Amino acid sequence: MTGAMRFLILQADAAEGAASFFDSPWWKFTTMMAKALLVAMWLALAFWTYKDAKRRITDPLMIGVAVATSLIFPYVGTLFYVILRPPEYLEDVLERDLEIRAREQELVGGAxxxxxxxxxxxxxxxxxxxxxxxxxxxxxxxxxxxxxxxxxxxxxxxxxxxxxxxxxxxxxxxxxxxx
Ligand SMILES: [Zn+2]
Ligand SMILES: [Zn+2]
Structure with a gap:
C-alpha cells in the first residue's frame, strides 16, 4: 500500500463518518429542535412586538404594521420596530399630561x-x-x-x-x- 492510497482510504473513511454523523437520529433531533426553537423565538418576538406596540401606539393600523413587520422579517423586523417605536409608553404620556395640567391649575388657582x-x-x-x-x-x-x-x-x-x-x-x- 502506497502512502497515496492510504491517504485516499482515510479520506473516504472520514467522509463516510461525516455522512453517517449527519444521518444519525441524534443530529436529526438536534436540528429539528433548533428549528423549532428558531420558530418559537420568531413567534415570541412577534407577540412581544404586539404587546409592546399596544402600550406605545394608539393607532390599531400602526400596531398591525409593527406586528406584520416582525412576522414577515423574522428577528430583523422586530429590531426595526425597536429602533422606530415611539420612545414613551402611552400611560407615561398620559400621566405627564395630567401632572402638567394639575400644576397649571395650581398656578392659576394660586392667585x-x-x-x-x-x-x-x-x-x-x-x-x-x-x-x-x-x-x-x-x-x-x-x-x-x-x-x-x-x-x-x-x-x-x-x-x-x-x-x-x-x-x-x-x-x-x-x-x-x-x-
Ligand atoms: Zn384665610
Ligand atoms: Zn366704586
Missing amino acids: NRCPACRTAVRDEYLVCPKCRRELKVACAACARPLDRSWKVCPYCATDVASPKRSAKPVVAEEDELFA
Whole structure:
C-alpha cells in the first residue's frame, strides 16, 4: 500500500463518518429542535412586538404594521420596530399630561387663594371665609370689591378712601363741601 492510497482510504473513511454523523437520529433531533426553537423565538418576538406596540401606539393600523413587520422579517423586523417605536409608553404620556395640567391649575388657582391660610377664594371675596383675613376693600361708592393696592375704583372712578393714608384728604374734601 502506497502512502497515496492510504491517504485516499482515510479520506473516504472520514467522509463516510461525516455522512453517517449527519444521518444519525441524534443530529436529526438536534436540528429539528433548533428549528423549532428558531420558530418559537420568531413567534415570541412577534407577540412581544404586539404587546409592546399596544402600550406605545394608539393607532390599531400602526400596531398591525409593527406586528406584520416582525412576522414577515423574522428577528430583523422586530429590531426595526425597536429602533422606530415611539420612545414613551402611552400611560407615561398620559400621566405627564395630567401632572402638567394639575400644576397649571395650581398656578392659576394660586392667585385666588387666601395668602394666610391658602383657602381657595373668589375674586369678589372681601374677607377669607375661613380665617377672616381681609382680602379686598369694598368701594365706598359702589361697594364693589377692590384690590387693596388700588388707588381708585375702576368701576365708578371714586378715589379709594384708604382709612390709613387718605383719612386727611377725605376730611379736607368734607371741609370743602361744608365750607
Ligand atoms: Zn384665610
Ligand atoms: Zn366704586
